[in-house]
Amino acid sequence: MARLTRRRVLETAAFGAAALAMPFAGGARAAAVTPKGKLTLAWHTNIAPRWLDPGQHDGSATPDNFITVLHDALIKNHKDKLYDHLALAEHFDFAEDARSATFRLRPNLRFHDGSPVTPADVKWSYEHYHGAWAAVLKEATERITIADERTIRFDFKAPFLDFPRLLGTANVCGAGWVVPAKYFEKVGADGFVAKPMGAGPYKLVNHEPGTRLDFEAFEGYYAPIHIKQLSIVSAPDAATRVAMLERGEADIVYAVPGELVPRIKNNPKVTLAPVVSGNFWLRFPGFQDPKNPFHDKRVREAVSLAIDRDAINDAECAGLGVVDGNWINDDVEYALPWPKWEHNLAKARKLLAEAGHPNGFAFDWLTPAPPYFSRGERVLSQLQAVGIRGKLQTLERGVYNKRRQTGMKEWPGINIIFEGARIGASWANWYESLFKCGGRLAGDMMCVKNLDAKFDRYTQSDKPAEREKLAAEIQREILENYYFVPVFRHAFMNAIGPRIDAKRWQDVFSTVTTGYAYPWEEIRLKA
Amino acid sequence: MTQFIIRRTFYALISLFILSVTIFAIVRLTGDPVTMLAEPGARAEDLDRLRAEWGLDRSWPVQYLTFAKNVFTGDLGKSFNYQMPVSTLYFQRLPASLQLALAATFISFIIGIPAGLISAVKVNSAWDNAGKVVALFGLAVPGFWLGLVMILIFSVWLGWLPTSGQGGILHLIMPSVALGWYFAASLLRLTRSSMLEVMRSEYIKLARLKGLPGYVVIAVHAFKNALIPVLTLAGINLVVMINAGVIIEVIFAWPGIGRLLYEGIFQRDFPLVQGVVIQAGIMIVLINLTIDILYAYIDPRIRLAK
Numbered sequence: 001m002a003r004l005t006r007r008r009v010l011e012t013a014a015f016g017a018a019a020l021a022m023p024f025a026g027g028a029r030a031a032a033v034t035p036k037g038k039l040t041l042a043w044h045t046n047i048a049p050r051w052l053d054p055g056q057h058d059g060s061a062t063p064d065n066f067i068t069v070l071h072d073a074l075i076k077n078h079k080d081k082l083y084d085h086l087a088l089a090e091h092f093d094f095a096e097d098a099r100s101a102t103f104r105l106r107p108n109l110r111f112h113d114g115s116p117v118t119p120a121d122v123k124w125s126y127e128h129y130h131g132a133w134a135a136v137l138k139e140a141t142e143r144i145t146i147a148d149e150r151t152i153r154f155d156f157k158a159p160f161l162d163f164p165r166l167l168g169t170a171n172v173c174g175a176g177w178v179v180p181a182k183y184f185e186k187v188g189a190d191g192f193v194a195k196p197m198g199a200g201p202y203k204l205v206n207h208e209p210g211t212r213l214d215f216e217a218f219e220g221y222y223a224p225i226h227i228k229q230l231s232i233v234s235a236p237d238a239a240t241r242v243a244m245l246e247r248g249e250a251d252i253v254y255a256v257p258g259e260l261v262p263r264i265k266n267n268p269k270v271t272l273a274p275v276v277s278g279n280f281w282l283r284f285p286g287f288q289d290p291k292n293p294f295h296d297k298r299v300r301e302a303v304s305l306a307i308d309r310d311a312i313n314d315a316e317c318a319g320l321g322v323v324d325g326n327w328i329n330d331d332v333e334y335a336l337p338w339p340k341w342e343h344n345l346a347k348a349r350k351l352l353a354e355a356g357h358p359n360g361f362a363f364d365w366l367t368p369a370p371p372y373f374s375r376g377e378r379v380l381s382q383l384q385a386v387g388i389r390g391k392l393q394t395l396e397r398g399v400y401n402k403r404r405q406t407g408m409k410e411w412p413g414i415n416i417i418f419e420g421a422r423i424g425a426s427w428a429n430w431y432e433s434l435f436k437c438g439g440r441l442a443g444d445m446m447c448v449k450n451l452d453a454k455f456d457r458y459t460q461s462d463k464p465a466e467r468e469k470l471a472a473e474i475q476r477e478i479l480e481n482y483y484f485v486p487v488f489r490h491a492f493m494n495a496i497g498p499r500i501d502a503k504r505w506q507d508v509f510s511t512v513t514t515g516y517a518y519p520w521e522e523i524r525l526k527a
Numbered sequence: 528m529t530q531f532i533i534r535r536t537f538y539a540l541i542s543l544f545i546l547s548v549t550i551f552a553i554v555r556l557t558g559d560p561v562t563m564l565a566e567p568g569a570r571a572e573d574l575d576r577l578r579a580e581w582g583l584d585r586s587w588p589v590q591y592l593t594f595a596k597n598v599f600t601g602d603l604g605k606s607f608n609y610q611m612p613v614s615t616l617y618f619q620r621l622p623a624s625l626q627l628a629l630a631a632t633f634i635s636f637i638i639g640i641p642a643g644l645i646s647a648v649k650v651n652s653a654w655d656n657a658g659k660v661v662a663l664f665g666l667a668v669p670g671f672w673l674g675l676v677m678i679l680i681f682s683v684w685l686g687w688l689p690t691s692g693q694g695g696i697l698h699l700i701m702p703s704v705a706l707g708w709y710f711a712a713s714l715l716r717l718t719r720s721s722m723l724e725v726m727r728s729e730y731i732k733l734a735r736l737k738g739l740p741g742y743v744v745i746a747v748h749a750f751k752n753a754l755i756p757v758l759t760l761a762g763i764n765l766v767v768m769i770n771a772g773v774i775i776e777v778i779f780a781w782p783g784i785g786r787l788l789y790e791g792i793f794q795r796d797f798p799l800v801q802g803v804v805i806q807a808g809i810m811i812v813l814i815n816l817t818i819d820i821l822y823a824y825i826d827p828r829i830r831l832a833k
Contacts, residue, residue: 046790048608135573190610209609209616210790211782235691235780236789243678243690399558 033224035217037525039500040231041517042241042250046210047234049193055125056193057174059132061422061514064170068518069215069230071198073176074103074122075168077513082331083168083425088117088178088199098159098462101167105150110220111180112203119152124181126154133166133173159462165333165425171514172424201225201521210234217521225521245270245497251525252500252508252517256493261318269498273505274320274491275515278422280375281327282307282485285411285445292414293363298355300482303416304341305348306386312378313488320491326475327486331512333426334471338479341486348386360387364413367393369420370400376418379487390416407443420490424513427471431455435478451477501526528823535819539812546808547598550801551591559583560607560795581607583797598805604798608790613802616787621769623693624783627776628768630699631707632761638711640757643718647753648745650723658715665712674705674778691780702779706772710764717760721753759818766814770807 043065050056051063054071068076075092078085086092089103109117123144129137140163142155156163167176178199184192196204201223202215213232217225233250235241238257244250246267256264256272264272282303284294293299309323324330325338352360366383368376373394380392395403403410404417411417421441423429433440436455437447451474458470478484492515494505501524502508508517517523561577578584582593597604603613638661646658681701682690689698725731726749734744773785784803791799 046786046793048794049610050608190605193610208782209611209619210787211780233692233780236786237675237778237780239675240678240691240778240780243683246683247686247690249690249692396558402559 033226035225035228037227037499038229038231039227039252039523039525040233040244040250042235042244042253043232044238044241044253044255045234045236047213047232049207049209052196052204052213053189053193054174054177054179054198055129055131055189057129057131057177059172061171061424061516063174064514065516065518066213066232067174067177067198067200068170068516069200069202069213069232069520070196070204071177071179071200073168073170073178074105075164075176077169077171077424077511078519079510080512082333082513083165085168088122092164094164098156098161098163100153100155101163102147102151102153105152106222107150109199109222111183111199112197112218112220113180113183114220115180115182117178117180117199119146119148119150121178121181122152124184125178126175128181128184129175131174134175137163137166137173137175161462161464161467162426162428169425169513171422172429201519202230221521223521226524227520230520242495245495248497248499251497252494254492254494254516256495258316258318258493261493264493264495265318271496271502271505272320273494273496273509274317275494275509276320276322276489277492277515278420279327279329279489280369280372280418280420280487282379282487283417283419283445284483285415285417286408287483288447293355293357293361294414294416296355297481298351299357300485302348302351302355302386303383303388304482304485305344305351306383306388307341307379307485307487308343308382309341309488310343311382312375313490315378316372316375317488317491317493320493322489322491324489325486326479327484328427328430328475329422329489332424332430333428334468335427336472336475336479338475338486345386352386352388357387360389363388363390364415365393366390366416366418367395367400368418370395370397372418372420375487379416379418390414401441404441404445405443407445410443411445418487422515427475428455428458431474435484446483448477448483499525531823532820535816535823539816542812543805543808547595547801547805548591550804550808551594552587554795554797554800555587557792557795560797594801603802603805606791606796606799606802608794608796608799613798616799617784617802617806620782620784620787623781624769624772624776624785626693626699627702627706627772627781627783628765630703631710631768631772632765634703634707635710635714635764636761638707639714640718640754642711643715643757644722644745644750646715646719647722647726655719658719662712662715662719665708665715668708669774670705670709671774671778673708674701674775677701677705678778691778693782702772702775702781705778706768706775710761710768713764714757714761718753718757721756722749725749725753762814762818763811766807766810770803770810 051066052070054067057063072087074087074089075084076087077083088105088109090106092101092103094101105117105119111117123146126144140156140158140160142157145153145155147153166173180197183197187195195207201218201221203218204213205216206212206214211234215230217228235244238255238260241250241253242256242260242263245253261272264270284300286292287294289295313319313321313323323340325340326336328335330337352358366376366380373392376392380390383390421430421434423433434442435446436442437444437452454470454474458467461467461470494509494515496502496505496508500508508523509515510522511518561574561583575584582590594604601614603617605611606613606616609616642658642661646655649655678690678701681688688701692698731744731749734748770784772783773789775781776783776786777789788800788803791803
């Protein structure tokens with residue numbers, strides 16, 4: 001994993017600037033391609049208008065599918081760039097002491113109505129941003145200065161090493177995405193989501209709230225766009241989405257469930273796109289209590305040994321997920337590589353016997369992340385093979401999240417939670433949200449004091465080498481102590497139709513930090 | 528008659544009041560909607576800010592009174608999810624639902640009424656048995672399954688019809704059949720039983736004794752009278768289809784009210800769910816009230832009954 005240093009940032013910026021410093025740069029490239037044809041994406045839920053406003057970004061991956069169509073950011077995750085692809089900014093300079101960041105906008109940038117994209121819009125978008133991580137950004141930012149008509153500088157109260165990653169990773173935060181300030185103020189927040197406008201590759205031409213969005217290529221975009229019209233159609237039923245693909249009514253469909261995967265695989269006209277996505281792991285809330293059977297490390301290890309991860313991957317994702325060792329995705333900063341876990345029932349039984357449970361034991365509930373209930377059933381049946389018996393508890397998503405946020409008082413008895421997540425940018429976002437005492441999705445369920453103390457040292461440090469060392473230590477300790485038992489990294493099953501010009505599905509799903517098909521401007525249709 | 532209308536209107540208002548209280552309470556029992564609105568794991572102060580913004584920090588009675596007052600002025604509130612007035616969303620989706628429901632009603636008529644009529648006229652014959660099978664099939668086969676099978680056959684295999692979405696007449700065929708099929712079966716059964724009842728009545732026997740041709744007896748004397756309960760049911764069915772075609776609208780990605788309700792439930796969008804249910808309630812209560820008044824107008828025994 002690449003480290004963030006001033007040198008690297010400057011190199012990146014210089015490379016980007018050099019590429020774009022060719023005569024007429026983006027404009028010339030954009031003009032060389034005439035967008036043609038129409039692409040239809042079948043979206044798997046209803047379409048919430050708030051996803052069209054970067055200011056309301058909820059920190060999940062979902063809004064990115066939409067904001068990457070309509071809007072653009074200063075820097076962003078793009079293909080194999082995790083956060084520092086130069087988008088609206090032609091270069092940026094992150095100070096050595098991590099106390100400031102300066103961005104210079106590309107020349108002649110326009111919003112869809114033809115008005116210029118200015119540093120004032122950047123400042124307004126940042127200051128009015130109220131989505132995920134807004135409080136952290138506002139607290140850390142001392143002032144924002146418009147240096148000239150294309151340059152803006154952010155000064156921080158203290159070294160803010162995570163700033164570029166937060167700003168530039170779309171599935172974490174929307175603060176770096178620029179909206180037209182004057183237009184927003186004129187139409188208001190509700191008016192904006194009804195008729196949003198941005199500086200992205202496509203402009204909105206039709207909005208049927210919840211069900212359909214129609215876009216047209218924006219001729220003023222700085223990079224070439226290959227497809228003229230883009231429609232996003234909500235089709236909540238998976239069988240219908242697959243039928244749309246088979247009939248050519250849709251060119252890309254998301255979220256193909258396991259039972260429909262063979263149908264896609266057996267159809268030579270369409271291509272399955274199993275994008276390896278979020279990680280899934282087991283958590284033992286309240287394991288710190290000596291009366292809890294999971295208090296004993298040997299029991300937690302026995303759980304790990306009882307899990308047949310390959311079988312779960314085969315059954316749930318047609319074997320297209322990844323069985324690795326860490327609970328943190330390997331596409332974020334400082335994620336620690338970890339070998340595959342052993343599956344050994346005899347050893348699991350032996351450990352249970354040593355821990356005083358020769359005949360196993362009963363626990364109350366295993367609660368899987370909604371809607372992956374069948375995965376929970378598989379884990380339960382595998383645990384039963386070594387005598388660990390429990391019942392499945394299915395919760396609706398909102399309730400599940402609320403209970404995780406609240407912490408132990410919402411999890412009476414002996415519980416296992418089968419969690420899943422995909423968080424971008426840095427391993428620290430995973431730890432802070434999911435493990436740290438008081439973490440946003442951890443509450444008081446873990447509270448391992450020495451690890452939290454190390455994490456505090458990590459956040460206070462401005463030395464990348466020290467940070468990397470601490471990150472590795474913390475992750476190793478979590479895994480070696482089985483505080484979390486990683487299961488697998490699932491595949492987000494998508495599919496693409498025959499009209500798309502791609503040698504392999506990765507050409508369409510080219511951004512490594514997401515399961516969605518952006519950058520949209522780079523997708524091509526066959527002639 | 529006036530007294531009857533006043534009494535019935537009062538009952539209708541009571542029904543709407545009970546409905547409004549029930550739906551108001553039920554949506555709140557599903558949990559806190561701000562957990563769906565906020566970033567997963569948002570900080571407590573952010574959640575509080577959202578609650579205050581949407582008026583969810585006030586007590587239930589205060590929230591109910593505000594809701595009821597707004598309903599009286601035609602304001603159904605603003606959707607959490609869409610950030611738009613619920614009434615705007617409702618009336619944006621209403622034409623699609625109306626179109627689908629009318630087409631499904633048409634399908635249910637052309638299947639249910641002739642089949643019911645033939646079953647009754649040819650009672651205990653092969654025709655009747657075939658009608659019974661159709662009725663059983665219609666009532667037993669879930670619309671969503673029928674919809675998916677039709678998509679597979681007519682869209683994927685044969686390529687005749689589009690899979691989903693709203694468009695031309697071709698887009699309407701499969702969802703209206705899937706939605707209307709159940710109602711066709713219920714109309715078939717009612718037409719059959721209603722016709723059989725009428726056919727046994729004295730005036731039909733008299734008509735036959737007078738030597739009228741069989742088709743005249745059936746078409747002019749029997750069918751006309753047998754149609755009254757059938758049309759009443761069809762009216763209610765239409766309202767149900769407009770408001771409750773949830774699964775069919777989801778399967779066929781049809782942008783109607785049923786899907787709006789589904790999305791509202793899924794997102795814990797209280798104002799949206801309340802608004803759609805209240806609108807549906809008002810529609811059903813108004814239809815029932817109109818039918819009651821028409822019945823009373825036609826049959827004096829009804830309006831005189833206590």
